[in-house]
Amino acid sequence: MKFSFAVFLIITVAVALTAIFWFRSSSFYNFPQTYAAIEKSEEATPHAGATHIKTPEPVKAIYMTSFVAGNKELRSALVKLIEDTELNSVVIDIKDYSGTISFKVSSPTLVQIGASSNRISDIGDFIESLHKKDIYVIGRISIFQDSKLVAARPDWAVVRASDWNVWRDRKGIAWIDAAARESWEYFLALAKESYVLGFDEINFDYIRFPSDGDMNDIAYPWSGTRVKTEVLDEFFRYLSDNLRPLGIPISADFFGMTTTNRDDLNIGQVLEVGLAHFDFVSPMVYPSHYPNNFLGIQNPATEPYRVIRYSLDKALARASTTPKKIRPWLQDFDLGADYTSEMVRAQIQAVYDSGFTGWMLWSPSNRYTQDALLHE
Numbered sequence: 001m002k003f004s005f006a007v008f009l010i011i012t013v014a015v016a017l018t019a020i021f022w023f024r025s026s027s028f029y030n031f032p033q034t035y036a037a038i039e040k041s042e043e044a045t046p047h048a049g050a051t052h053i054k055t056p057e058p059v060k061a062i063y064m065t066s067f068v069a070g071n072k073e074l075r076s077a078l079v080k081l082i083e084d085t086e087l088n089s090v091v092i093d094i095k096d097y098s099g100t101i102s103f104k105v106s107s108p109t110l111v112q113i114g115a116s117s118n119r120i121s122d123i124g125d126f127i128e129s130l131h132k133k134d135i136y137v138i139g140r141i142s143i144f145q146d147s148k149l150v151a152a153r154p155d156w157a158v159v160r161a162s163d164w165n166v167w168r169d170r171k172g173i174a175w176i177d178a179a180a181r182e183s184w185e186y187f188l189a190l191a192k193e194s195y196v197l198g199f200d201e202i203n204f205d206y207i208r209f210p211s212d213g214d215m216n217d218i219a220y221p222w223s224g225t226r227v228k229t230e231v232l233d234e235f236f237r238y239l240s241d242n243l244r245p246l247g248i249p250i251s252a253d254f255f256g257m258t259t260t261n262r263d264d265l266n267i268g269q270v271l272e273v274g275l276a277h278f279d280f281v282s283p284m285v286y287p288s289h290y291p292n293n294f295l296g297i298q299n300p301a302t303e304p305y306r307v308i309r310y311s312l313d314k315a316l317a318r319a320s321t322t323p324k325k326i327r328p329w330l331q332d333f334d335l336g337a338d339y340t341s342e343m344v345r346a347q348i349q350a351v352y353d354s355g356f357t358g359w360m361l362w363s364p365s366n367r368y369t370q371d372a373l374l375h376e
Contacts, residue, residue: 050124050198055249056136058358059280059327061089063140066102068366069093070120078366082135085373089136091203091360092120094194097173099148101190103197109189115148127198138251139199143176143187145206150174156183158210161219169213178209178268179222179231184238191243191250201249203282204239207232208255208267228268236277244279251280253329256290259283259315271318275325282360284329285311287347288336301336305346312354327358332368344372 062082068074069092082090095101101116103123110116120126127137150157150166151174158167158175166174176183191202209228210218223231236252243250258271274281287307290300300307308330315326330347332339344361351359361368 050196051128051131052195052198052200053131053134053136055201055279056088057324058356059089059136059138059360060087060358061091061136061138061360062087062368063091063360063362063366064093065364065366066093066096066100066117066119069102069123069126074366075126078368079130079133079135081368081370081373083133083376085370085375087373088134089138089360090130091138091140092199093142094139094199094202095141095146095190097142097145097206099142099146099150105190105193107189107193109186110193113149113152113186115152124197131198136200137198138201138203139194140203140205141187141190141194142206143204144178144208145169145173145210146176147174149176149183149186153183156180156222159219159221160214160217162217164219164221167210167213167218169210175210177220177222178207178228178235179220179224179226181222184235188239188242191239191248192246195243195246195248201251201279202243203251203253204278205253207235207252208269211265211267228266229264229270229273232268233273233277236273240277249279251282251327252278254281254283256283256285256311256328259285259311259318271315275319275322278325280325280327280358281319282327282329283311283315284362285347286329286331286335286362288331288333299336301331304331304339304343305350308347308350309354312351312356316355323355324357326356327360328356329360329362332361332363332372333365339369341369341371344369348372 062078064075064078081087093102099115102119103116104118105111105116130137154166156176158177159165160167168174194202239250252274254269254271254274255265255267257265258269264270285308287304288301290307292298294300295306295310297303297306312328316323319326328351332344348359
């Protein structure tokens with residue numbers, strides 16, 4: 001009798017543990033939920049008292065790397081810049097080009113990859129402090145450019161056509177094949193956990209196919225010969241269907257020339273496709289990134305107003321029913337020319353003259369031209 005009871009007990013415990021394992025391993029993030037449901041889930045532990053603020057109209061933002069965000073002295077200078085000027089928002093890296101997540105995560109979907117760091121050890125408290133200053137916080141996630149995710153799941157990677165080994169771009173960075181649908185769950189889990197942590201908006205960057213490196217020796221195991229735009233359209237729809245019903249604002253970074261080109265630039269990005277699925281689309285209209293003789297200008301970086309005004313005029317014509325969705329990235333770094341306060345301000349004026357109101361300044365060094373900004 002004692003033996004039978006022991007066997008019964010062992011079987012009962014085994015069944016219970018199996019059920020728990022199955023539940024925790026299931027694709028939790030595939031199901032639409034309310035924000036409250038996300039907050040209570042085991043896969044997304046919120047910062048105590050995490051809040052959100054409404055998207056400003058218009059957004060005027062600067063970019064902050066995870067390294068700067070994790071350094072109280074460096075980040076305080078940028079926060080003061082926001083407080084002292086017309087700026088009202090900040091974009092902070094959640095996951096950068098290397099695939100490193102900037103803070104500790106709790107979702108098993110994320111933990112198993114092992115890509116999180118502790119660069120911003122007080123991320124929840126930092127976001128809360130920004131909210132108290134009425135600063136809107138946008139979290140940037142670099143998507144398909146991700147060496148850490150490829151290291152953990154090489155079966156999702158873009159490969160070399162010659163030997164089927166992992167392909168890398170000219171910087172030595174590996175890429176996820178955009179059609180590897182299982183990887184989408186990872187990106188979605190990160191977006192949801194970040195929102196619960198307090199980020200007000202999730203910004204998706206590198207949502208495209210590779211553009212540089214040995215493009216003659218590249219293959220896509222998951223995409224195959226499918227039209228790249230169609231692959232990205234499915235991914236964009238997946239993000240929209242799973243995030244926007246939860247009230248999570250989402251935005252996407254596009255190549256600047258998507259405003260002027262009707263093709264997909266061989267990376268899969270077409271402006272209208274992005275506008276259909278995101279709350280905001282941010283073309284990176286950095287004048288230094290346009291080819292020589294664009295608009296007949298030998299060095300486009302030297303004439304930022306003309307380049308951006310032309311590009312955004314084209315964007316307005318193509319987004320006439322959703323003009324508030326266009327929120328460009330502007331150049332505040334020296335490339336092609338030494339950018340003065342007048343040149344930075346000229347870009348902002350070009351945004352307004354084209355009929356748009358929001359903009360974001362990009363500086364990889366996080367040094368910004370304060371004299372280009374209006375002071376409160």
